[in-house]
Amino acid sequence: MRVYNFSAGPSILPEEVLRQVQSEMLDYGGTGMSVTEMSHRGKTFVEINDEAEAGLRELMNIGDDYYVLFLQGGASMQFEAIPLNMLGKNNKADYLVTGNFAQKAYKEGQKYGDLKAAASSKDANFTYIPKTTRESFRPDAAYVHIAQNNTIFGTRFTAATMPDVGDIPLVSDMSSNILSEVMDVNKYAVIYAGAQKNIAPAGVTVVIAKKSIVDDPANCLPYCPTMLKWKTQADEKSLYNTPPCFSIYVANLVFKYLKAFGGVTAMQKQNEYKAGLLYDFLDQSKLFKTAVNKVDRSIMNIPFVTGDEELDNKFVKEASKNALVTLKGHKLVGGMRASIYNAMPVDGVKALVEFMKKFECENK
């Protein structure tokens, strides 16, 4: 029996995608072999790779002035690749420190240049998105870095809080909310995302980067490893060396599934509806509450607590018995967290809310 899996990552995949993967496991498209067994230089895999790139371009409306790369190493690798690929001409960058990964990106980057935390919400355990103005940023910064959605703390940047960076290139970690809401890619110089939340099994990382930045070798720090250089993979359509073929294959299926669903616009509507169900309940509950600033609430990751650790544990345990699993909150926040990515069905959120109601009744 399948469960409703609220894991923050790696996380739930669309069941129909898993069923297709299952059906093709021993023989992909009549080739007599699994996708995992074929040369990445062969016609079949090159087609998959091309389709995946085209699919993401279509879904996010990515222009020809951007590269779309499928890389390895996770967002963590990009925490270093970003300064290594962008601080070559100008050794300054500004970071918005709005959560755990935003902070990690900031710390890792410090080895490579003069980095400044332009704003932080650490003072309130990252429960809000700090407001910034054009003056928050150094006009000569090589880039401004944000984490668009904060997986652990359950906040996200919205139109109201998006930094006004002027001409400074904006870099965004969208690991936990890529494809969950419509984004104007043109506002960004670089978007990156580990795949394991909204795209595919762990092992591939998407980087969407302006060609003008990638193509200018002066942007790279001189000691940037070849394998961390975006240009290396950009020149080879992400096939410089053997790619994580299986993850790219599943990503392609997820992109097709999302397209068939109606694209990101339709998915955003469903995501807002799903998050609304849970937030509406939380806002009137006498047992459960969320610490997150209302206007900054994520529609992907929703942390909540009862305020009583023992009761939290009881909740997680009983929920699990009811096929609502991986609801334990991150240790930095405690309590519970429901990650309701694109692949989480509406019924999963409804089942969770029903269970929370019942639990509240029984634990007054």
Place this chain on the structure above:
Amino acid sequence: MRVYNFSAGPSILPEEVLRQVQSEMLDYGGTGMSVTEMSHRGKTFVEINDEAEAGLRELMNIGDDYYVLFLQGGASMQFEAIPLNMLGKNNKADYLVTGNFAQKAYKEGQKYGDLKAAASSKDANFTYIPKTTRESFRPDAAYVHIAQNNTIFGTRFTAATMPDVGDIPLVSDMSSNILSEVMDVNKYAVIYAGAQKNIAPAGVTVVIAKKSIVDDPANCLPYCPTMLKWKTQADEKSLYNTPPCFSIYVANLVFKYLKAFGGVTAMQKQNEYKAGLLYDFLDQSKLFKTAVNKVDRSIMNIPFVTGDEELDNKFVKEASKNALVTLKGHKLVGGMRASIYNAMPVDGVKALVEFMKKFECENK
């Protein structure tokens, strides 16, 4: 219908492993979710990760004085990670240039130190393994690097050609022959291998490295990125960040399959038998020949030609129609190449030899 797939990589996986992956695709061990959907911090995946490490340790008889790491980025990433992790104290290293990847490793490494090609077989298009003596290596080299098996050219190091490096740490790229024959790990300081030939789907790279080297920070070059530093993952049992979970899961199944088969000793016997079938035929054939020096022949990758390009193409095409696929040789060598990794059944090699006999008869 499954074919016999002679792809050099990514390549054939044991059919029983694929069947198990297929059966668990929607529900791994009663968890109600796929392995690709679960948190890498959860009990279930941590167990898989631990089992995979223990399995490889047992199969290769790896001592406690070595780390076993599951990394991302492929062998290509290690071409840089090796000098970055090993040239900190002493900026010299010697390379044996015996093929395409050996050469790539050598070239990439040159950015990081004083590298010397101690020997090369480029003079004869890498058809042999050059003999070396203790004097071939600089006594103060930080390491000597070899590619144990040369995927494209079909050679391998054997007891007769293994370099006598004395106390110099030996680093070996075993991407295309790990687990194919018994190796004494203690002779090596570092063994590394992209998984996509004998271990698992592409996306994970195994690094087996002496703890004494990894644990001494002075061995690292100061600008080594955190994510390329072996110590980063060694301290976290390869779970510093989200790992390529699916590839590690399949690797674990392949290790179990190999153990059930009788371990590396039994597999080596079968590999030698399989390679023998093909080489015996080649040695008496009047149509097909192999350019590789007899004593240096790989038991994993066997390139051969007819000497007539048109006939080669005809062979590849007709073989393919007979479910013997991906036999086209690498562009650097031409002709054909049969990669007969661990997962290639004896019957696959027999079918290939039978087909070659028939083709020879028909094309005298």
